[in-house]
Amino acid sequence: MPSMPVGLSRDLPPKRVMRASVGGQDIVVWRASNGDIAAWDNRCPHRGMALSHGFVRGNALACLYHGWHYEQSGRCSYIPAHPDLDPPATIHTTRFGVTERDGVIWVDTTDTAKPGMLTEPLDPLRSLIAEVSEAAVEAACHSTPFEGEMPQPSGSGLYALGTIRLALLTNPLGPNRTQVTVLTSPGLSLQTRLALSRWCETLRRNAEATGTGGA
Ligand code: FES
Structure with missing residues (x-):
């Protein structure tokens, strides 16, 4: 499936989270405090809570349910119930390709995001x-x-x-x-x-x- 437009960049400022869909796949798209953007399967790897209900903490997305933090690579970086634990690398979200072009957020669930080609600046x-x-x-x-x-x-x-x-x-x-x-x-x-x-x-x-x- 080609990359699909899921919204406008200006509608997702830093520290914001939005829900999107591409080809029936439920997706969370979020922007970290540093302006970087990520798109993942909208399911927390812990108990399946929709990550689109979560909130941004610095450059990580925190799940609303038990507060697990996921850094932009998708890896779990913090578990509040075990604050001294370094979470194993096996705990991570399912990442999708995402990019921004022409003020539009493009997501690809199968490959690195390649935005649709606009033949002129808009x-x-x-x-x-x-x-x-x-x-x-x-x-x-x-x-x-x-x-x-x-x-x-x-x-x-x-x-x-x-x-x-x-x-x-x-x-x-x-x-x-x-x-x-x-x-x-x-x-x-x-x-x-x-x-x-x-x-x-x-x-x-x-x-x-x-x-x-x-x-
Ligand atoms: S379901 Fe997300 S932290 Fe538990």
Whole structure:
């Protein structure tokens, strides 16, 4: 499976944790105090608690349940009930490939993360969830005008909205649930970005109104 976009970098500041999904795999993505990012199977190796409920302590992720700490390599570094113990190296999380590019977090569950190739520099606009299939989102994009202009496919997954360039990065979360990460031409005014953000809401409503639009 190729790397998939799971959210915007700016939505995951240092010391924050978020839950993501790629190909049905439940994932925790977190950013350490030093700004480094990690993506793991969302299960604590101890008793299986979702690590996305955990919290960042310095450059480690602490599980909410019994407080075990996992450093960025995934190795367990501290067990509160045995504070003098150096945890064995065999206790570690399942790590996935993660990288950031174009302001987007990309995760790969099978290999080192290789972000989708955008053929030109774009700025992240927003990320949203639509309760429809990936195909329905793409169909709605072709039929949702922005300020009177219908989006025109311009190759490599890009659309043209008049002079504005737009990329819709989709990550299917289920048959009828899609994460959409939207990027636009750099340097747009705040007013235009707000208008585009509202257009994203209209796109979602249109996609959800037209049904599941099976893949
Ligand atoms: S389940 Fe995570 S520390 Fe026990």
